[in-house]
Amino acid sequence: MKKLEIITRPFKVDEVKNALTKLNIKGMTLTEVKGFGRQHGHKEVYRGAEYQVDFLSKVKMEIVIDDDLVERAVEAVVQAARTGKVGDGKIFVYPVENAVRIRTGETGDKAI
Numbered sequence: 001m002k003k004l005e006i007i008t009r010p011f012k013v014d015e016v017k018n019a020l021t022k023l024n025i026k027g028m029t030l031t032e033v034k035g036f037g038r039q040h041g042h043k044e045v046y047r048g049a050e051y052q053v054d055f056l057s058k059v060k061m062e063i064v065i066d067d068d069l070v071e072r073a074v075e076a077v078v079q080a081a082r083t084g085k086v087g088d089g090k091i092f093v094y095p096v097e098n099a100v101r102i103r104t105g106e107t108g109d110k111a112i
Contacts (some may be wrong), residue, residue, distance in 0.1 A: 008089035019080035
């Protein structure tokens, strides 16, 4: 099993979710986060005063999937989330040693 951690723009969430759903991926955790990378934030003007916004709003999506789905899921996310501009996000892939469904006690692949 692998865990995909997807950091993307908030307006791309539905497109990414739909792309993953087409691969029959059913579960997902979504967190609203703030951060910056090469984008380095931007300047805004409020009531005539200019200020720097360093941390930009992003969304972190987390899914745990079977190993055989990883490549297709990554490609689907890249296609759905890409705008071609700096700040499109990142995908991190982590190994998952085990999973347990609390309700039934199922473990491993059966738990996801």
